[in-house]
Amino acid sequence: MAPVTDDTAPAGRGDTAPARRGDDGGDPACWLRRVCPACGRLADADPPVRCTACGGLLPAD
Numbered sequence: 001m002a003p004v005t006d007d008t009a010p011a012g013r014g015d016t017a018p019a020r021r022g023d024d025g026g027d028p029a030c031w032l033r034r035v036c037p038a039c040g041r042l043a044d045a046d047p048p049v050r051c052t053a054c055g056g057l058l059p060a061d
C-alpha cells in the first residue's frame, strides 16, 4: 500500500522558490536600496549608481 502522505506532501508545500527559502532570512534591503527614490525604478547595480530612467543618484547606504 502506498502511504497517503507521500502524495499530499509535494502539493501541500506550495512554495514558489523552495531552493531560496533558506537564503531569504532577512535581506530584502539588498534590492530595496536599488529602487530609485525619485521615480521608483529598479537600478541594474548596487548603489551608488545613477538611475537609468531619470538620472537620479541612488546613494550608497
Ligand SMILES: [Zn+2]
Pocket (backbone or CB within 6 Å): 036, 037, 038, 039, 040, 041, 051, 052, 053, 054, 055, 056
Ligand atoms: Zn529614477
